Amino acid sequence: MAKHVIVLSLVALSFGFLAFAFEPSPLQDFCVADSTSSARVNGQACKDPGSVTANDFSFSGLHLPGNTSNPNGSRVTPVSVAQLPGLNTLGISLVRIDYAPWGINPPHTHPRATEILTVIEGSLQVGFVTSNPNNAQITNTLHKGDVFVFPVGLVHFQRNVGTGNAVAIAALSSQNPGVxxxxxxxxxxxxxxxxxxxxxxxxxxxxxxxxxxxxx
Known part of the structure; x- marks a missing residue:
């Protein structure tokens, strides 16, 4: 019986370490980022709760198309803690991605986040590559309303395969996923x-x- 208890305890402890492998759960209702603070923390220091307003939890602008006049033919509009201070410590962020015809979001990784992408307009070829030694490409073509997941840390990409502009919204499991x-x-x-x-x-x-x- 004692051995079973020890094994179960080790399993529970392992899950505990997995839970804290990424961003920890918040210890309070919110921690609105204080951009004026010079405190060095893993994230951003908290604003005085007494000075928090609704504006700290809202962002306007995702209805505006991004400028895709660049070599890649795409534009990422982020909504991370830098744009939305109320995201601080909550472990999530958002982006809008605009694609010109045949535009690409080139191969990249997010070292701190899994990404789930939804196509809003157009058609996208999407894919990611598994780690060594196989380096298998997992790819699909998505249309309006389709969803695809890019696992944390893996190289991934998107390409507009339509003749018109395309738009996607992606959520990421970090307030600052990195690119x-x-x-x-x-x-x-x-x-x-x-x-x-x-x-x-x-x-x-x-x-x-x-x-x-x-x-x-």
């Missing part, structure tokens, strides 16, 4: 990653690496 765009991180780091390293990693000529780094 690592693969091409920017690899070829646009400051200082640059050595061209010799990248040439060997990507099995390409160093002159091609230099051209890619020059673009970023």
């Amino acid at each position: 690592i765009t693969i091409a920017n991180a690899v070829f646009g780091s400051k200082p640059e990653i050595s061209g010799d390293i990248l040439a060997k990693a990507f099995q390409m000529d160093k002159s091609v690496v230099n051209q890619l780094q020059a673009k970023f």
Whole structure:
């Protein structure tokens, strides 16, 4: 009997560690971010509850199309704790993504969040790639009203496969999910990653690496 109790206790403790692997549960009703505070915490310091207003919990602007006049043909409009202070400690955020015809949201990762995306207008090819060693691509084509999930930390992308503009809304399981765009991180780091390293990693000529780094 004692062994069963010990095993059950270890299982419960394991689930406890999993629960705290990401953002912890809030210990109060809310903790509106105080952008004027210089306190260094994992997140943002709390505003005095007495000075909190309804504006701290609302955001306007997701009805406005994003400007897709850029090389990728897409625009992400975030609603994270920076735009909506009331999200602080709540572990969620939101984005609107606009896509020009054949525009892409290039391969990227969110190191701190799982993403669930809903297509509002148009059609999108979406996908993610599993971790080593398989690196399997899981991909699908979505239409208006369809939903797709990108697991935390995995490289993923979207592409507008329609002839008109497309719009998606995505929710993320962090108030500050972070974004690592693969091409920017690899070829646009400051200082640059050595061209010799990248040439060997990507099995390409160093002159091609230099051209890619020059673009970023």
